[in-house]
Amino acid sequence: MQHRAIGVFDSGVGGLTVFKEIARLLPKENLIYLGDTARVPYGTKSVETVQRYALEAAEFLINRGVKVLVVACNTASAVALPQLRQRFQLPVIGVIEPGARRAASSQNQRIGVIGTEGTINSRRYPEAIHALLPDALISSIACPLFVPLAEEGWAEHEIARLTAVEYLQPLMTENIDTLVLGCTHYPLLRNTLRRVLGDGVSLVDSATETAKSVQQLIQQNGLENPDSGGQHTFFVTDVPTRFEKVGQSFLGKSLGRIEQVQIG
Amino acid sequence: MQHRAIGVFDSGVGGLTVFKEIARLLPKENLIYLGDTARVPYGTKSVETVQRYALEAAEFLINRGVKVLVVACNTASAVALPQLRQRFQLPVIGVIEPGARRAASSQNQRIGVIGTEGTINSRRYPEAIHALLPDALISSIACPLFVPLAEEGWAEHEIARLTAVEYLQPLMTENIDTLVLGCTHYPLLRNTLRRVLGDGVSLVDSATETAKSVQQLIQQNGLENPDSGGQHTFFVTDVPTRFEKVGQSFLGKSLGRIEQVQIG
Numbered sequence: 001m002q003h004r005a006i007g008v009f010d011s012g013v014g015g016l017t018v019f020k021e022i023a024r025l026l027p028k029e030n031l032i033y034l035g036d037t038a039r040v041p042y043g044t045k046s047v048e049t050v051q052r053y054a055l056e057a058a059e060f061l062i063n064r065g066v067k068v069l070v071v072a073c074n075t076a077s078a079v080a081l082p083q084l085r086q087r088f089q090l091p092v093i094g095v096i097e098p099g100a101r102r103a104a105s106s107q108n109q110r111i112g113v114i115g116t117e118g119t120i121n122s123r124r125y126p127e128a129i130h131a132l133l134p135d136a137l138i139s140s141i142a143c144p145l146f147v148p149l150a151e152e153g154w155a156e157h158e159i160a161r162l163t164a165v166e167y168l169q170p171l172m173t174e175n176i177d178t179l180v181l182g183c184t185h186y187p188l189l190r191n192t193l194r195r196v197l198g199d200g201v202s203l204v205d206s207a208t209e210t211a212k213s214v215q216q217l218i219q220q221n222g223l224e225n226p227d228s229g230g231q232h233t234f235f236v237t238d239v240p241t242r243f244e245k246v247g248q249s250f251l252g253k254s255l256g257r258i259e260q261v262q263i264g
Numbered sequence: 265m266q267h268r269a270i271g272v273f274d275s276g277v278g279g280l281t282v283f284k285e286i287a288r289l290l291p292k293e294n295l296i297y298l299g300d301t302a303r304v305p306y307g308t309k310s311v312e313t314v315q316r317y318a319l320e321a322a323e324f325l326i327n328r329g330v331k332v333l334v335v336a337c338n339t340a341s342a343v344a345l346p347q348l349r350q351r352f353q354l355p356v357i358g359v360i361e362p363g364a365r366r367a368a369s370s371q372n373q374r375i376g377v378i379g380t381e382g383t384i385n386s387r388r389y390p391e392a393i394h395a396l397l398p399d400a401l402i403s404s405i406a407c408p409l410f411v412p413l414a415e416e417g418w419a420e421h422e423i424a425r426l427t428a429v430e431y432l433q434p435l436m437t438e439n440i441d442t443l444v445l446g447c448t449h450y451p452l453l454r455n456t457l458r459r460v461l462g463d464g465v466s467l468v469d470s471a472t473e474t475a476k477s478v479q480q481l482i483q484q485n486g487l488e489n490p491d492s493g494g495q496h497t498f499f500v501t502d503v504p505t506r507f508e509k510v511g512q513s514f515l516g517k518s519l520g521r522i523e524q525v526q527i528g
Binding site: 038040044045046144147163239 | 301302303304308309310311312313381408409411412413415416418421422423426427430502503505506
């Protein structure tokens with residue numbers, strides 16, 4: 001069991017921010033990544049459709065014998081985690097709970113959450129934060145333009161700053177001290193968000209938090225890979241060209257071999 | 265045969281701009297629209313994947329007995345038209361040829377083309393325009409942010425204007441007199457594009473041109489519906505909620521009943 005890989009999936013390339021953190025914290029683990037690039041994005045699609053896609057992606061990784069499943073996509077974590085845990089026997093970690101736990105350390109209990117339409121409409125972040133901090137004032141805002149801005153390479157462009165001002169205005173007047181980046185693309189916008197919000201707001205990056213949860217789970221359950229390992233394998237459902245190009249800017253290095261597969 | 269409907273498909277909601285024009289020119293025709301909303305967008309996906317999706321969408325409409333197939337999606341028209349024409353017997357009309365024909369009336373033969381990555385990379389517009397106007401100087405630019413801006417309802421927002429300035433700068437220095445709006449979403453940005461480019465540039469809207477081609481084809485082949493007809497039916501591959509909301513702003517009126525189907 002310990003020799004098995006950790007499986008990570010996302011609708012596309014965004015989950016590589018989670019993948020990168022896991023690889024950093026657990027350099028000996030073999031990792032398999034699946035990006036459902038033929039059907040990306042999930043964030044604008046319905047609960048039913050995202051649940052179906054998530055089950056199909058999970059099945060693909062489980063058929064490859066992974067020991068832990070990481071749902072590195074906020075939208076899929078928001079709407080499909082109970083189904084995945086019910087259907088499969090292995091440990092399943094999503095990005096919402098780790099992010100919510102970190103957000104619950106807010107000092108003034110005024111917390112902002114940003115994400116895709118699917119994630120925000122699910123209300124999973126407010127639910128998870130309220131479970132830990134019942135009196136927290138939580139404001140959630142969907143920011144659909146942040147993903148295309150990040151993928152265009154405009155994360156630090158003036159247009160990204162103006163877009164952030166437009167979206168975050170309501171959060172700024174509410175005096176939040178914590179903002180949850182509820183989409184795996186958003187860490188790429190970190191500098192821009194900081195410029196708009198100032199240094200007083202702490203940014204919760206679910207990638208970092210999720211990787212810590214994976215590390216904890218692996219250690220507490222004696223699932224560490226005893227070998228040197230560290231092999232990384234990438235699968236995508238569309239032709240890899242675009243994933244390779246954008247993925248490189250996410251990982252900060254070349255991804256190596258990427259294989260195209262059909263799921264669903 | 266004449267009693268049959270005209271089938272129209274797009275990756276999502278954008279093709280409704282074409283649908284609307286067809287309905288205006290041919291009020292007696294029954295129209296069936298399919299939006300592949302579970303897999304939208306096509307514009308960032310590979311040629312192979314878009315070809316597969318287009319064949320599946322066409323098959324769905326043909327199984328419903330349509331007399332003409334309209335590919336109301338620039339990306340699918342750019343990469344899948346030969347395959348569709350080869351596979352199926354009925355007349356297939358895409359949006360590229362009608363737009364190119366209109367663009368070829370450029371006075372100074374300096375023409376700009378904007379579209380998705382898939383459409384621009386295919387080079388189909390320059391090919392089609394050069395076939396009519398061999399010496400034309402054609403500059404093509406992919407504008408990935410225009411679709412999310414239009415869907416966000418920000419088509420006339422200052423952020424859309426700045427984005428247009430950023431994308432169109434190279435076209436402005438080339439003194440173009442014609443700009444092809446090579447994506448069915450772009451007519452929504454018409455006012456913004458006009459503000460940026462000035463009145464000297466004529467904007468070619470493939471929706472209008474394609475509808476004229478459909479009208480011509482129907483008339484020349486004696487395919488007009490002899491009955492009063494005018495029934496409009498909508499199918500989508502994801503839950504209809506979002507399509508309904510965004511579609512209303514495209515059509516300028518309620519869409520009526522929308523049915524969810526699975527294809528592929």
